[in-house]
Amino acid sequence: MADDPTVVTFDHVTVRYGADAALSDVSGAFAKGASGLLGPNGAGKSTLLKALLGFVRPNRGAMRVFDLDVTEKPLGIRGRLGYMPESDAHIPGMNAVSFVAYCGQLAGLPHSDAMQRAHEVLYYVGLREARYRNVETYSTGMRQRIKLAQALVHDPDLLFLDEPTNGMDPKGRAEMLRLIRDITQNKGIDLILSSHLLPDVESTCDRVVVLHRGAIVAEGPIQELKGATRQVFEIRIKGDVERFVAALEATGATCHKAEGDVMRVLLKDDCCARDLFSLAASQHVQVRHLRPSMPTLEDVFARAIGEE
């Protein structure tokens, strides 16, 4: 296991809510380090995390975390996991120190150790003097931090973070992302970050799994998926856009809408800007704007889910 590059594997997993399949025959793995879980609303991201936690039982398939079967050893797995849920969650009537220490005890830490680690972890996530306040008086940003603290208090080997920057102001969001980077790069904790905010995933994760309609549509290292060698352009044209896009895609390029009428075009490896102009001329459209760009995770995401 020590040399195993994966922490989570799932094989032909299907999860149904009634007649609707939230995950259908999904297979894949999360490697050690920081992995992002991307997908539009309803793609099955949260369902996948909840199935890995044992909250929902798959109708079919097998899931393993730390090489332990999720259905057979859920407690062994959860003892080494930290989960930061998407929705607001706390224990009512407690101050932050009591709440986090309580979570530590629930995870198996002795009372004195749990209390000491609660103070340390609350310092680490930036709640410092606010740690003596009742959690119910906290702002949204502070609640995100305390959810991270309760997930960290028992020193997990793997963290599941579900939309960790939801509702945070720009400064708080930047601090949260810095914390997440520190956790994975300097503290030796692996993490899976589920988010709809592509920049969050791009700035914290090395790898990504893209889910769409309950199926994996892309996975791998972000740099590889972005295709750093491919040329990307932002382009605006005047003329028959649909015909131009069809002609572009026929050459193997992919394009999707950016802001306004600007499109982002990812050319094939052997193509360049000159080919774009040639194609525009052949399709009788005018190129009004052309700017070289860098491939982003948004391009990967758009390509994976088939967005225009």
Added chain:
Amino acid sequence: MPIHDQTYRRYTGERVAPGAAWSVIALTGVRELVRKKFFLAVMLFSWAQFVVRAVLLYLAANFPQMEVLAPTPAMFRDFFEQQGFFVFVATVYVGAGLIATDQRVHALQIYLSKPLTRAEYVAGKLAILLAVLLVVTWLPAMMLLVLQVVFAGNLTFLRENFFLVPAMTVFGFLYAATASLGMLALSSLSTSARYVAVLYAGALLFTDAIFGAVQGVTGSSGLSWVSFRANLAQVGDVVFRMPPRYDTPWLVSLVIVLGIMAVSLWVLARRVRAVEVVT
């Protein structure tokens, strides 16, 4: 430069094996309760009857002219009966929010992401209410028995009525477990503690009212099985070796009490989940 580095450190200490988390939930729950003044006031008042009966036992043991106050098994049965009001208040005050409040603030996904099972979570919550109700009923009853021996200076009464020890234990636990499980099941059905409290009180009063009305009209107590409290009273009479007070066979009452507990457990198994699945 701080003397102690406050950054995150890996934990190298010992960990308790899974299976003890229910006691953490129970102890923390009780600790949170005893910090509340209203709860302490309820507990204090609930022991008033104990004080009065202790004085009566003292008088009966030390003053021959007070022989009329001599203890009987019926006195211990009555003690449980008269603690009913405090059992009700404690059940509503302590129990209504035990799961409902956790559901309101989505705490279940925090609990169940830790190494503990749903059964452990329910056991922890149940232990809180059970402990409180036993402090209101079983503990003072047992202490009264001990005081009787102390005041009388002999074991005569205890020897003649030794069945009281198992009787009070069985009935005390049955009473507390039925009320606790029923309340927890109701608490799991809602996110509002206030609504749960009203529902519980309504269920008790409504079933009592139906039974009372039918008894008033027909003059028979054969329909006592519809009342939660009447069933417990009927079983209590049998446990304390007294003639059952209603026409309903006591076995029917026992089956209904056990049925309430079984249904409560089924509701809890259905409702206590980290994810609410809507299909």
